[in-house]
Amino acid sequence: MPQFPSRFPLAHLPTPLEPLPRLSHALGVRLFVKRDDQTGLAGGGNKTRKLEHLTAEALAQDADTLVTVGAVQSNHCRQTAAAAARAGLRCVLVLSGHPPSSGVTGNLLLDYLLGAEVRWAGDRPRDAVYREVVEAERAAGRRPYAIPLGGSTALGAAAYAAATLELKAQLDAQGLAFNRIVFASSSAGTQAGIVVGARLAGLRSQVLGISVDLPAPALQGLVARLATETAARLGAPHTCAPDDIAVNADYLGAGYAVMGAPEREAITLFAQIEGLLLDPVYTGRAAAGLIDLIRRGVIGPDETVLFWHTGGAPALFAYSDQLTPTPDH
Structure with a gap:
């Protein structure tokens, strides 16, 4: 059994696992969300x-x-x-x-x-x-x-190995299985933890990080190294290679924290269809990637997909001039 490190209680756990019925209907794929925007500490987040x-x-x-x-x-x-x-x-x-x-x-x-x-x-x-x-x-x-x-250290990433075991318990309770788990990936800690946790939990889902700032090879290398360190820290050693890590870096747009039309559409779609707030830097970019992969058929209509919401809504206010509708809208 993995040996998880000590915790100083901060988070409201477990975070909810919820269906997204209206968004699923709009996009033609069965979608769920893991609500780590609701971890509870000063606006929440991963x-x-x-x-x-x-x-x-x-x-x-x-x-x-x-x-x-x-x-x-x-x-x-x-x-x-x-x-x-x-x-x-x-x-x-x-x-x-x-x-x-x-x-x-x-x-x-x-x-x-x-x-x-x-x-x-x-x-x-x-x-x-x-x-x-x-x-x-x-x-x-x-x-x-x-x-x-x-x-994003092995100690920090261990929390997302535990989070994935939390997810597995929710899946078992609800009789669910996901083809893919999709989320924003940047400093590697969240993805490394989920990779380790998925292995510990026996999940067969693809663990797909949508890069918000790094080319795929660079991020794959970071995640693989940190996942290997995290597994060792938990007493469940396993070597991860970069090729083991699923990263999509096709949605970097004009750069880190630069919101473009895809992020704006994703933020608006999630808000107006599901009442779910994304941020312009991380979850908005990851959701934009998810939407595009569905529309292009990379993610098929027979799949069940989890979007792991990592929080970030407070940043919306820093982009108010780009998100406020114009008078003719």
Whole structure:
């Protein structure tokens, strides 16, 4: 049996597994959603599961500060700030670029409300600034616990191995099986955990990550390496090769966090047909890929597909000018 690490309780688990009947009818494929947008911590999202393990380790190491890194509208940073607040820890976030010139909104607003201290990378490489901030915290006599991008370590990814066992219990209870499990993939932790969990649970579903920023070979390599490390950490060693990892990188559009017409359509479709909120960066792009794969017949009408919703709705407010209907609509 796998040996899962200690948790600091943050998430509302299990998250719901729900059918999407109206979207299924509209697209012609039987669709379900795993609602990790409802993990419950300051707007929810997939990082809350990972942060249960990471925060537990930080407390076990007597840390007094969580330090992490991300983009301006990082869901991970928002959830890290909330986890720190719940655990009574300081939080320092290293964010890309410069402070916004007009208005603080979306995840960044929540970062500040949650008490995080923000350090801006400016024109310098973000990871270099992140490392400097960690060292500066130590030099100041504090005890920082450093969380890399997305919380994507073997410890963090273990949470998604557990989540996949949670899913398996729901499938057994409802008499369901999925041909594919589709979700947004970027820093590799969520996909690595699901890959390991699917093997532990005996699931035969394709575990398909829709890349939001990396070419397929790069992301496959990251996921394979992290999945191998995660399996070893759980005491269930298994070597994953890049060719074992299913990634589709056909939907990168104009780049990371640049919302185009496919993301806008997916966000609108999910909202207006199922009342389900996606975000412009991750779930919107993954859903756009899912919709296109269905329309092109890559995913056939006889399949049953799970869309694993990883959260991110607070970022919608940072894209309000691109999502607000024009007067003639």
